Amino acid sequence: MGTYCFGIDVGGTTVKCGLFRTDGTLVEKWEIPTRKENNGDQILPDVAAAVNAKMEEKGISKEEVEGVGIGVPGPVNSKGEVSRAVNLFWGYKNVVGEMEELTGLHAEAGNDANVAALGEAWKGAAAGSSDVIMVTLGTGVGGGIIVDGKIVTGHHGAGGEIGHANVDHHETESCNCGNRGCLEQYASATGIVRMAKKELAASGENSVLRDAGEISAKAVLDAFKENDPVAAATMEKVGEQLGGALAIICCVTDPETIVIGGGVSKAGQPLIDCIRKYYREYAFESCKDTPIVIATLGNDAGIYGAARMVL
Structure with missing residues (x-):
């Protein structure tokens, strides 16, 4: 070798x-x-x-x-x-x-x-795990599934395209892929901004986001950490969509560790708590305690x- x-x-x-x-x-x-x-x-x-x-x-x-x-x-x-x-x-x-x-x-x-x-x-947040699900929350939502130490590629090379799992059958706006209701429309950086704008329009609550001009995902996540009501309501929805999607995928591959990466993961533990709350609610009994951790290797x-x- x-x-x-x-x-x-x-x-x-x-x-x-x-x-x-x-x-x-x-x-x-x-x-x-x-x-x-x-x-x-x-x-x-x-x-x-x-x-x-x-x-x-x-x-x-x-x-x-x-x-x-x-x-x-x-x-x-x-x-x-x-x-x-x-x-x-x-x-x-x-x-x-x-x-x-x-x-x-x-x-x-x-x-x-x-x-x-x-x-x-191999060398990051799930080091030593041979069964892993990773979700990358960036401009879009990427995913990777490792089973028995190997990447699940699939017949078309589309294995692990978690971002295009359909999580809302009633969505009217289109995803970049052409479908409607993809996880990417809620849990990506762009999705979080979209959700926050909807929440602002529907909610009468005071929020630092109201006067923010151009809202960014970082602004929403920062406000979420400060318990801003509109940001909190937005992230509850993000957590429910992502936690629910992960619960379904875990019924298929039953990973040892779930890793959350990408720019949005910089929100850290508050984001994990939001996802875990709904993941635990929806996951199959044997999988409820699967650890959800933040990626450590970054770029x-x-x-x-x-x-x-x-x-």
């Missing part, structure tokens, strides 16, 4: 790169810009160039490298192919095939949220999980 491996996390603006030892020690991390022009045809060559340059700089030979793992924003099938990654302007792309050709190293590819979940299960979860994929 090689001594080193690379973990790559391709984002919409930057590509995060990590050089790891195979025991999971992060040797060095750095970023390169994501070049999206010409349908993102430079992204993988740029990644390969960065990997090759780092090996040269450190005097590492190909024989010493176990492989390159790469996480991308979009569904990735079990062969490492992407049918479409809208944020990178990619159509069909054989990510694994191209990376292997460009670097001469073994490669693995996965969806970024799934890969982040693998990272948290590094993706590079850790990507490295883990090749091991």
Whole structure:
């Protein structure tokens, strides 16, 4: 087995790169810009160039490298192919095939949220757990499901798309995916703002959010921590939708640990309490006490999980 491996996390603006030892020690991390022009045809060559340059700089030979793992924003099938990654302007792309050709190293590819979940299960908040559900609450809601130490990819690469679980059959507004009533419409940063605006319109309560001008998710979460009534009512609804969705998913995979990550998770324990209250109410008896924890690897979860994929 090689001594080193690379973990790559391709984002919409930057590509995060990590050089790891195979025991999971992060040797060095750095970023390169994501070049999206010409349908993102430079992204993988740029990644390969960065990997090759780092090996040269450190005097590492190909024989010493176990492989390159790469996480991308979009569904990735079990062969490492992407049918479409809208944020990178990619159509069909054989990510694994191209990376292997460009670097001469073994490669693995996965969806970024799934890969982040693998990272948290390996070296983060769920370290030591082989069964994990992770929900990433950012601009959207991403998810990753780990069963027996492996990512659940599914037939279309859409395994773990928790954000598009339908949690409200009566919703009239559309989600970005085209459906209505997706978890993402309530529990993402954008969803929290949408819910807070509805709550403000319907409620006569005094609230710091009334005079806030442009409301942000951070403003709602800060007000929630200060027991602002409108923010509290908003987060109760978010907690109910997310807690309820997690209760359903836990009936399918029965995880050892549930991890909450993404920008919204910075709200910390008050957010966890809100989710746990409803999760416990709706979960199957055997699963009621499953711990719900905040992710600990932050923006590094993706590079850790990507490295883990090749091991």
